[in-house]
Amino acid sequence: MPTLQTLLNQVDKATAEIVELERALIRIPSVNTGFMPTGNETAVATHIRDWLNNEGISSQLLARDPGRDNIISLYPLVDDAAAPAARRGPSGSAGRSGRGTRGKTRLMFMSHLDVVPVENRAKWTHEPFGAEIAGGRIYGRGASDCKALLTSQLMAFAILKRNNVHLTHGLRLVSGADEEHGGRWGFGWLADKHPETLEADFAVNEGGGVPVRTGNNLTYLLGTGEKGRLEIHIRFKGDSAHASVPWLGKNSSYTLARALTAIEAYEPELDTSLPLFDHLSNFGIETKASTANVEAVIAEAHKKSPRLSTILRALSRMTLTPTMISGGIKSNSVPETISLTCDVRTLPFQDEAYVRAQLDSVLAGIEGVEYDIDYMSVPNQSPFETELAESIKRAMALAVERDDIQWVPAVSTGFTDSRFTRNMGIITYGFNAGHPDDDPMLHRAHGTDESVGIASLISATKAMIALAHDMCGAR
Numbered sequence: 001m002p003t004l005q006t007l008l009n010q011v012d013k014a015t016a017e018i019v020e021l022e023r024a025l026i027r028i029p030s031v032n033t034g035f036m037p038t039g040n041e042t043a044v045a046t047h048i049r050d051w052l053n054n055e056g057i058s059s060q061l062l063a064r065d066p067g068r069d070n071i072i073s074l075y076p077l078v079d080d081a082a083a084p085a086a087r088r089g090p091s092g093s094a095g096r097s098g099r100g101t102r103g104k105t106r107l108m109f110m111s112h113l114d115v116v117p118v119e120n121r122a123k124w125t126h127e128p129f130g131a132e133i134a135g136g137r138i139y140g141r142g143a144s145d146c147k148a149l150l151t152s153q154l155m156a157f158a159i160l161k162r163n164n165v166h167l168t169h170g171l172r173l174v175s176g177a178d179e180e181h182g183g184r185w186g187f188g189w190l191a192d193k194h195p196e197t198l199e200a201d202f203a204v205n206e207g208g209g210v211p212v213r214t215g216n217n218l219t220y221l222l223g224t225g226e227k228g229r230l231e232i233h234i235r236f237k238g239d240s241a242h243a244s245v246p247w248l249g250k251n252s253s254y255t256l257a258r259a260l261t262a263i264e265a266y267e268p269e270l271d272t273s274l275p276l277f278d279h280l281s282n283f284g285i286e287t288k289a290s291t292a293n294v295e296a297v298i299a300e301a302h303k304k305s306p307r308l309s310t311i312l313r314a315l316s317r318m319t320l321t322p323t324m325i326s327g328g329i330k331s332n333s334v335p336e337t338i339s340l341t342c343d344v345r346t347l348p349f350q351d352e353a354y355v356r357a358q359l360d361s362v363l364a365g366i367e368g369v370e371y372d373i374d375y376m377s378v379p380n381q382s383p384f385e386t387e388l389a390e391s392i393k394r395a396m397a398l399a400v401e402r403d404d405i406q407w408v409p410a411v412s413t414g415f416t417d418s419r420f421t422r423n424m425g426i427i428t429y430g431f432n433a434g435h436p437d438d439d440p441m442l443h444r445a446h447g448t449d450e451s452v453g454i455a456s457l458i459s460a461t462k463a464m465i466a467l468a469h470d471m472c473g474a475r
């Protein structure tokens with residue numbers, strides 16, 4: 001069997017192939033608007049199935065509704081590898097042994113197939129689904145979120161297989177539909193209806209594993225957890241009247257104004273208990289953070305890295321942000337009802353009772369207000385001291401040939417499909433394995449001119465190979 005270093009060298013030689021795979025995936029517009037029918041993840045899933053099939057690797061497509069397929073592929077065991085893929089039935093699934101997507105694997109490569117819509121085409125300088133290359137980067141919607149990670153995981157599968165690497169403990173790849181709108185056609189649905197497709201001890205996904213450079217220091221943030229996300233729907237009740245005699249009614253827009261003023265003045269409780277705050281010296285910040293000095297620490301961090309300071313700010317408090325307003329039915333009527341939607345992000349230990357207590361105090365004294373809470377995602381966390389974390393550190397060092405990388409556990413402000421797998425007891429980390437020369441600020445996930453550095457596609461492919469090699473017992 002070739003050495004791990006030989007496999008990693010093959011990644012450099014496969015650069016053109018990796019770039020073309022990423023471009024092919026970007027060119028399939030799997031846009032998820034959130035309103036059915038949408039997503040068309042099946043087009044990406046079938047492209048991947050055919051690509052894997054060419055490598056002699058079978059896979060299975062599973063969909064809750066037509067057009068919204070998820071893809072599940074098990075890295076072939078030795079006896080599977082010996083059999084031609086064509087013998088495994090029309091869908092390419094491993095019907096022969098009945099094993100297919102079954103059987104617990106040690107590691108799962110996770111990603112998603114859908115992308116968010118293009119908000120304002122006119123602002124893009126590159127064709128959003130053109131996969132244009134400029135300045136060492138590939139541009140397009142989904143280039144970074146999440147087709148880059150998917151590309152590197154697929155290439156890792158192919159390079160391991162081309163070298164007949166046998167993995168003792170099993171490796172699977174699952175790319176889900178609907179990540180961008182809650183996962184109800186993707187990982188959420190698989191976890192609920194087909195949990196056997198996700199059986200693994202460990203998993204790596206998007207949502208972390210990104211480099212932060214401060215001076216000469218190179219630190220990676222490993223995604224160990226996610227803030228919770230809730231939507232608060234607040235209703236302001238008044239009495240309608242004709243707008244020519246407004247004193248006969250009660251105008252709920254004034255109540256809304258009072259509530260907005262109170263929300264703007266809200267001072268969230270500060271907290272520094274997340275593990276990231278114990279690792280600030282990695283960024284050259286020697287002050288021990290506490291609730292008393294955290295604002296000063298954040299200001300100090302801003303001088304070193306604006307990105308770091310915004311992360312620290314988000315991870316030291318709950319946020320409460322008004323995002324949508326609707327109300328009124330006619331321009332000459334005093335509005336009876338107005339609704340305000342707020343986005344709330346909670347820290348891992350802030351439960352619903354905490355959120356209610358905060359809202360009640362913000363809205364105290366304002367009459368005619370009621371609200372309800374809609375959970376989009378509960379906060380979640382995996383431990384930082386695990387075998388997978390150790391393996392990730394070794395893999396990244398090999399991938400970028402640096403032995404001075406420092407790692408800190410980070411809770412991300414957004415949420416991903418990792419919440420479903422963590423909930424199943426699978427230790428899951430956000431690990432994109434981006435290259436230190438590829439500034440994550442340039443990725444612009446969900447934004448205009450989204451892109452990924454080609455260097456990151458290479459480093460991530462190497463890291464995924466090294467990780468599988470190590471965690472899954474290559475021989």
Ligand SMILES: [Zn+2]
Pocket residue numbers: 112145146179206
């Ligand atoms: Zn994503």
